[in-house]
Amino acid sequence: EVQLVESGGGLVQPGGSLRLSCAASGFTFSDHYMDWVRQAPGKGLEWVGRTKNKANSYTTEYAASVKGRFTISRDDSKNSLYLQMNSLKTEDTAVYYCTRVRGGAVGWFDPWGQGTLVTVSS
Amino acid sequence: DIQMTQSPSSLSASVGDRVTITCRASQSISTSLNWYQQRPGKAPKLLIYAASSLQSGVPSRFSGSGSGTDFTLTISSLQPEDFATYYCQQSYSTPRGFGQGTKVEIK
Numbered sequence: 001e002v003q004l005v006e007s008g009g010g011l012v013q014p015g016g017s018l019r020l021s022c023a024a025s026g027f028t029f030s031d032h033y034m035d036w037v038r039q040a041p042g043k044g045l046e047w048v049g050r051t052k053n054k055a056n057s058y059t060t061e062y063a064a065s066v067k068g069r070f071t072i073s074r075d076d077s078k079n080s081l082y083l084q085m086n087s088l089k090t091e092d093t094a095v096y097y098c099t100r101v102r103g104g105a106v107g108w109f110d111p112w113g114q115g116t117l118v119t120v121s122s
Numbered sequence: 123d124i125q126m127t128q129s130p131s132s133l134s135a136s137v138g139d140r141v142t143i144t145c146r147a148s149q150s151i152s153t154s155l156n157w158y159q160q161r162p163g164k165a166p167k168l169l170i171y172a173a174s175s176l177q178s179g180v181p182s183r184f185s186g187s188g189s190g191t192d193f194t195l196t197i198s199s200l201q202p203e204d205f206a207t208y209y210c211q212q213s214y215s216t217p218r219g220f221g222q223g224t225k226v227e228i229k
Contacts, residue, residue, distance in 0.1 A: 044209065044222050045160075045166065045209055045211070045220040061217075064217070097166070102171075106154045108168055109166070109211070110177065113165065
């Protein structure tokens with residue numbers, strides 16, 4: 001069974017840092033692009049960013065709202081995806097989902113993890 | 123950036139109704155358009171990819187169509203488990219944005 005499990009969420013003060021992890025299983029992790037998507041409480045879905053696979057030099061892409069503050073990385077040997085979040089703002093409060101990209105560069109998100117809640121508050 | 127606009131933002135419908143949700147892109151995205159369903163408190167779930175391909179395991183009452191800038195998601199006969207929020211998403215270019223969502227409620 002293909003599965004994604006996020007961890008690392010919690011309460012952090014504005015300006016602080018947090019690192020989210022996503023453990024993947026049931027598929028060849030190293031073959032796939034992987035993305036992060038977030039959802040603020042009561043709001044819609046917002047794409048955060050992407051890491052491509054080794055064949056594409058692990059290139060990363062980011063939404064303008066997080067560029068320069070967030071860093072996406074991966075460890076294919078551990079089947080794991082990471083989101084390092086620095087200089088956190090109250091508007092970063094959201095459930096963060098990791099998701100596998102199927103279909104290559106113009107692909108779709110399937111499956112999604114269960115999400116981990118990040119709360120940025122003093 | 124490509125803007126994705128869904129309509130309506132919400133709708134009320136009865137079990138058995140035919141429901142259509144539209145999604146418009148601010149520029150052509152070919153068929154790089156995907157649809158997701160999100161039930162309350164749950165992660166989104168892929169329904170339709172590449173505008174019209176039904177994800178494995180998704181009931182055939184769901185269908186998608188369109189290309190270029192205009193797309194539709196149709197539920198042919200609404201079932202109780204279909205009451206949820208639906209999002210379109212473009213995968214044509216970065217940033218890979220979503221529509222604002224359409225909440226389907228029970229009439």
